[in-house]
Amino acid sequence: METQGVREVWADGARWPFAAIEKKWQERWEQEKTFRTPEQLDDRPKFYALVMFPYPSGSGLHVGHPESYVAADILARAKRMMGFRVLHPMGFDSFGLPAEQYAVQTGTHPRVTTKKNVDTFRRQIRSLGLSYDWEREVRTSDPAYYRWTQWIFLRLFDSWYDEEAARARPMSELPIPPDVQSEGEAAVRRYRDSERLAYQAEVAVNWCQELGTVLSNEEVIDGKSERGDHPVTKLPLKQWMLRITKYADRLLADLDDLDWPEPLKMQQRNWIGKSTGAEMDFPSAATATTDRGGVFPREVPENTIRVYTTRPDTVFGVTFMVLSPEHPLVDHFTTDGQRAAVDEYRQAAAHKSDLERTDLAKDKTGVDTGGFVVNPATGENVPVWIADYVLMGYGTGAIMAVPGHDVRDQEFAEAMGLEIRPILEVAGEALPAGEDSPDARYVRSTGPGVSLDGLDIPAGKQAAVDWLVNSGHGTAASNTKLRDWLFSRQRYWGEPIPILHDEQGNMVAVPDSELPVVLPEIEDFQPTGRPEPLLSKATEWIAVTDASGKQWSRETNTMPQWAGSCWYYLRYIDPHNESALVDPALERAWMPADVYIGGAEHAVLHLLYARFWHKVLFDLGHVSTREPFQKLMNQGMILGENNEKMSKSRGNVINPDDVVNELGADALRLYEMFMGPLEVDKPWSTKGIHGISRFLDRAWRAAQFAAPESGDPHARERHRTIRKVGEDIERVRFNTAISAMMEYVNALTKAESATDEDKRVLTLLVSPFAPHWAEEVWSRLGHGESLAYESWPTFDPELAKAEMLTIVVQVNGKVRSTFEVEPDTPKDDVERLALADETVLRHLEGRPPRKVIVVPGRLVNIVV
RNA sequence: GCCGGGAUGGCGGAAUCGGUAGACGCAGCGGACUUAAAAUCCGCUGGGGAGAAUCUCCCCGUGAGGGUUCAAGUCCCUCUCCCGGCACCA
Numbered sequence: 001m002e003t004q005g006v007r008e009v010w011a012d013g014a015r016w017p018f019a020a021i022e023k024k025w026q027e028r029w030e031q032e033k034t035f036r037t038p039e040q041l042d043d044r045p046k047f048y049a050l051v052m053f054p055y056p057s058g059s060g061l062h063v064g065h066p067e068s069y070v071a072a073d074i075l076a077r078a079k080r081m082m083g084f085r086v087l088h089p090m091g092f093d094s095f096g097l098p099a100e101q102y103a104v105q106t107g108t109h110p111r112v113t114t115k116k117n118v119d120t121f122r123r124q125i126r127s128l129g130l131s132y133d134w135e136r137e138v139r140t141s142d143p144a145y146y147r148w149t150q151w152i153f154l155r156l157f158d159s160w161y162d163e164e165a166a167r168a169r170p171m172s173e174l175p176i177p178p179d180v181q182s183e184g185e186a187a188v189r190r191y192r193d194s195e196r197l198a199y200q201a202e203v204a205v206n207w208c209q210e211l212g213t214v215l216s217n218e219e220v221i222d223g224k225s226e227r228g229d230h231p232v233t234k235l236p237l238k239q240w241m242l243r244i245t246k247y248a249d250r251l252l253a254d255l256d257d258l259d260w261p262e263p264l265k266m267q268q269r270n271w272i273g274k275s276t277g278a279e280m281d282f283p284s285a286a287t288a289t290t291d292r293g294g295v296f297p298r299e300v301p302e303n304t305i306r307v308y309t310t311r312p313d314t315v316f317g318v319t320f321m322v323l324s325p326e327h328p329l330v331d332h333f334t335t336d337g338q339r340a341a342v343d344e345y346r347q348a349a350a351h352k353s354d355l356e357r358t359d360l361a362k363d364k365t366g367v368d369t370g371g372f373v374v375n376p377a378t379g380e381n382v383p384v385w386i387a388d389y390v391l392m393g394y395g396t397g398a399i400m401a402v403p404g405h406d407v408r409d410q411e412f413a414e415a416m417g418l419e420i421r422p423i424l425e426v427a428g429e430a431l432p433a434g435e436d437s438p439d440a441r442y443v444r445s446t447g448p449g450v451s452l453d454g455l456d457i458p459a460g461k462q463a464a465v466d467w468l469v470n471s472g473h474g475t476a477a478s479n480t481k482l483r484d485w486l487f488s489r490q491r492y493w494g495e496p497i498p499i500l501h502d503e504q505g506n507m508v509a510v511p512d513s514e515l516p517v518v519l520p521e522i523e524d525f526q527p528t529g530r531p532e533p534l535l536s537k538a539t540e541w542i543a544v545t546d547a548s549g550k551q552w553s554r555e556t557n558t559m560p561q562w563a564g565s566c567w568y569y570l571r572y573i574d575p576h577n578e579s580a581l582v583d584p585a586l587e588r589a590w591m592p593a594d595v596y597i598g599g600a601e602h603a604v605l606h607l608l609y610a611r612f613w614h615k616v617l618f619d620l621g622h623v624s625t626r627e628p629f630q631k632l633m634n635q636g637m638i639l640g641e642n643n644e645k646m647s648k649s650r651g652n653v654i655n656p657d658d659v660v661n662e663l664g665a666d667a668l669r670l671y672e673m674f675m676g677p678l679e680v681d682k683p684w685s686t687k688g689i690h691g692i693s694r695f696l697d698r699a700w701r702a703a704q705f706a707a708p709e710s711g712d713p714h715a716r717e718r719h720r721t722i723r724k725v726g727e728d729i730e731r732v733r734f735n736t737a738i739s740a741m742m743e744y745v746n747a748l749t750k751a752e753s754a755t756d757e758d759k760r761v762l763t764l765l766v767s768p769f770a771p772h773w774a775e776e777v778w779s780r781l782g783h784g785e786s787l788a789y790e791s792w793p794t795f796d797p798e799l800a801k802a803e804m805l806t807i808v809v810q811v812n813g814k815v816r817s818t819f820e821v822e823p824d825t826p827k828d829d830v831e832r833l834a835l836a837d838e839t840v841l842r843h844l845e846g847r848p849p850r851k852v853i854v855v856p857g858r859l860v861n862i863v864v
Numbered sequence: 865g866c867c868g869g870g871a872u873g874g875c876g877g878a879a880u881c882g883g884u885a886g887a888c889g890c891a892g893c894g895g896a897c898u899u900a901a902a903a904u905c906c907g908c909u910g911g912g913g914a915g916a917a918u919c920u921c922c923c924c925g926u927g928a929g930g931g932u933u934c935a936a937g938u939c940c941c942u943c944u945c946c947c948g949g950c951a952c953c954a
Contacts, residue, residue: 263868263949266950270867310953389952391953697904739889
């Protein structure tokens with residue numbers, strides 16, 4: 001084979017022979033433990049490169065997986081060369097439903113399926129040449145791992161949230177109110193249980209018949225399960241909950257300091273959904289006492305509707321009240337004449353799914369109860385309705401309706417023929433419902449105790465809250481859409497919840513020393529079809545007798561898949577520790593993760609849950625940082641060649657194994673990084689990846705070029721490339737780093753020569769991106785050691801400057817000419833040269849320059 | 865409806881601080897090598913036009929319209945479309 005212009009030094013020198021070589025280096029890295037994390041915490045700065053670990057599905061690795069892995073690997077490899085102590089681990093999120101559903105179909109134990117899938121994933125991931133420290137691999141379904149997941153659960157169980165200190169504290173520090181104390185031990189126990197961060201509650205939960213389990217709010221999307229898109233219905237059940245709502249304010253506020261993509265922060269803010277306003281009491285007209293004596297009671301007084309509103313200032317516009325159909329006071333307000341209609345409506349509402357109550361039923365429906373409350377601002381009687389547009393699950397399940405200024409109330413009033421009373425006007429015209437205006441002023445807003453007339457909206461809000469507080473009719477309040485995290489699942493393949501129950505319904509934690517509570521063996525994975533945990537079939541496992549001979553039964557619910565992924569980044573730091581989830585000194589040495597790369601689909605699931613657990617661990621002193629992931633990046637989706645999402649049904653799936661076999665792991669790595677910026681969606685191109693193979697071939701040949709006859713002709717290009725690649729790695733713009741290397745190789749190819757320094761630098765710059773290629777070249781250049789810890793090349797800023805600068809000359813902002821100058825040519829000289837330029841003179845047409853702008857090293861603009 | 869992100873050649877994308885728009889790659893065209901093809905290498909490649917033999921010049925051009933500026937893909941205003949999230953949350 002004769003190739004023009006290439007001096008063949010190597011027998012296999014014309015093209016990069018990846019097939020023979022990639023495997024060799026992978027084996028060598030493994031044998032030599034090249035990427036083992038340094039055990040000693042030396043003086044070097046640390047870099048923790050973290051990627052979202054995969055759920056090992058049966059279908060194997062997808063080309064989307066390597067995108068985040070390779071990006072993090074490039075950073076890890078480059079940082080090692082730049083003198084950082086690097087932690088770069090990988091693991092598997094190996095509990096979860098798909099393996100169990102497979103067990104239902106085939107009878108294969110989830111443990112068997114999971115092991116097989118993990119092995120496949122590990123093999124595929126290893127074939128990409130990622131520089132993980134595999135000795136730190138974690139698997140969430142490994143008892144040695146979930147022992148600590150259970151341990152964290154017990155910390156949640158053994159903690160309460162101190163509102164004043166705004167942090168979690170151990171149960172041992174919970175003050176017991178005297179009135180509770182006086183009621184005896186059982187009352188104290190109940191009080192304690194009611195304060196725990198992990199608690200049991202009877203709530204209307206999301207039950208998914210198809211999956212055979214309940215789901216958290218975050219796992220339900222438009223009334224369907226996030227996984228599998230199955231229908232979800234509401235069912236009242238006693239379930240384990242985690243008190244994430246206590247952390248809503250901190251989860252919201254701490255977002256501000258995180259270096260995360262704005263859309264992701266937005267999604268979390270949106271999900272937390274904080275609003276501020278007031279709570280206000282409307283006592284029943286039948287039993288009203290309107291004088292509060294200036295005290296707003298903590299407990300809602302009998303027969304009083306307590307509402308939450310963001311607009312207490314519109315209380316003078318209230319013309320009716322609406323209770324959710326499930327509201328406990330409906331019976332009180334319903335008159336005999338309305339009883340039948342109300343009951344019928346409540347029945348109908350109970351049978352509607354959430355989907356029907358929201359998406360499908362934008363038309364307002366409701367029924368008059370016949371009852372009345374008193375508006376504390378006006379003293380008026382106000383009719384009480386029920387309607388399903390008011391949700392029991394938000395606020396107090398009751399609203400004061402202001403149809404003049406709230407669009408939903410307006411729609412309801414119009415449908416039912418109720419009075420609409422605008423109380424805000426702009427220049428004599430009523431302010432339309434839902435609108436805001438700095439020019440709006442209150443009218444008809446004077447009552448016995450308060451007047452808002454003439455105020456603007458901000459002043460009105462303040463005055464209304466002041467009045468509520470002083471009169472005792474209300475109080476300032478805020479609300480979030482975030483609900484407590486429903487934490488129990490009725491499935492098998494998850495962490496058992498380490499709690500024991502006695503016959504009286506008391507519960508105790510399994511002692512830390514007895515963890516892990518290992519999943520029992522069962523043979524029948526068929527869901528019961530009822531919300532009964534699969535583990536209830538393991539009767540022998542359930543029965544526990546303690547040292548004193550007392551009988552207990554084990555909790556049979558398991559944890560959701562998100563539990564294990566809430567803290568795996570901590571275990572990587574100290575994966576084999578048997579006495580703590582992580583050694584405090586090591587934790588301080590590595591946290592927080594310097595970069596966390598993964599998909600945006602986890603915005604309100606994994607990322608919110610993990611932040612919550614981390615904050616609890618922080619409060620209890622187990623971790624040193626408030627946030628786990630300081631900098632986070634989302635990789636974009638890799639689409640099929642037809643620009644559509646890859647899927648089997650669309651027939652556009654690219655299998656990474658095939659690509660590795662045909663073109664090599666380095667070509668796959670380089671191509672995925674070259675396609676475009678990490679965070680954007682981009683379509684795969686089979687032709688495009690061939691361009692990358694050509695680059696590796698060209699670079700392979702360049703590494704064999706003889707030195708030029710004399711001197712160092714590529715010095716400038718080389719120093720510029722070092723600078724550019726280094727900068728682009730820092731700002732995670734790998735596509736432009738790769739194009740800079742291409743330009744450098746093109747220059748060497750054109751000259752058909754390269755100095756030893758050219759070859760050395762090229763190899764080192766390429767190595768984080770195409771490590772097999774680089775190791776092979778490095779060894780052929782005569783080095784015995786891996787280049788993984790070679791110093792990153794440095795550049796001379798002087799040499800990295802261009803030899804000559806091109807100065808653009810504009811006349812009236814239009815480019816008319818260019819000329820070359822040496823760097824640092826004085827401004828005056830540049831101006832003189834520009835004004836003397838022939839083309840420029842032609843365009844000036846003899847007109848004298850009115851103004852000349854000289855941008856050093858860039859351009860001259862002559863204004864005439 | 866509300867919130868967020870985006871729109872640049874035939875395609876993926878580049879332009880980092882307001883200073884030559886289109887780097888790099890793909891696709892395409894032409895050439896060299898070859899009996900031929902592949903591979904490789906070299907050249908051209910946003911649109912339109914003028915003169916001219918291969919060089920020179922002009923006009924238009926970063927979703928649309930307007931503005932600020934000596935100068936706008938980049939800043940401001942209005943609008944269109946696309947993607948994502950939330951959606952009766954009081």
